[in-house]
Amino acid sequence: MAADDPRTFGTAAAARLVDFAECARVGDWTLRSALVRYAQRFPDAASAVLELVRRTDGALQPFRRALERQPVAEVDEANRDAAPTVVELLAVAQVLDELAVVLTHWANNPREVDPPVTEVDGLAASAFATLTELGVARETRPPRRAG
Numbered sequence: 001m002a003a004d005d006p007r008t009f010g011t012a013a014a015a016r017l018v019d020f021a022e023c024a025r026v027g028d029w030t031l032r033s034a035l036v037r038y039a040q041r042f043p044d045a046a047s048a049v050l051e052l053v054r055r056t057d058g059a060l061q062p063f064r065r066a067l068e069r070q071p072v073a074e075v076d077e078a079n080r081d082a083a084p085t086v087v088e089l090l091a092v093a094q095v096l097d098e099l100a101v102v103l104t105h106w107a108n109n110p111r112e113v114d115p116p117v118t119e120v121d122g123l124a125a126s127a128f129a130t131l132t133e134l135g136v137a138r139e140t141r142p143p144r145r146a147g
Helices: 011-018 031-039 043-069 072-078 086-108 117-134
Strands: none
Touching: 011 043, 011 086, 031 043, 031 086, 043 072, 043 086, 043 117, 072 086, 086 117
């Protein structure tokens, strides 16, 4: 599935894409809520996807207000020295948005026993590779306390 060029997005399309993790989809499922169901069988994979969501959200944070007011092309132009660029980050959000579509369709169908593991893994790997290539830092967790 070829993604649309984020540079062409207006404020409404950009706002929806920036909200990829919380945007209600089929049956009111969101990516985050579908990940809860997915985690029942694949906790490590769900955790990895959640990390991708947080990394992408964090990297997009500096652009959020501007994207609410201006088309992506204008935000990109105003921040052309940013690394990574808003367009590069929105491209990652598009991959995670596609992952959300796959997971929410599965989560909404109680008869669907087998989760879409191959699709989820492929999309997550793509997002991970791109975030790494863009230099978006991975999360660091504080050491667990003994007890």
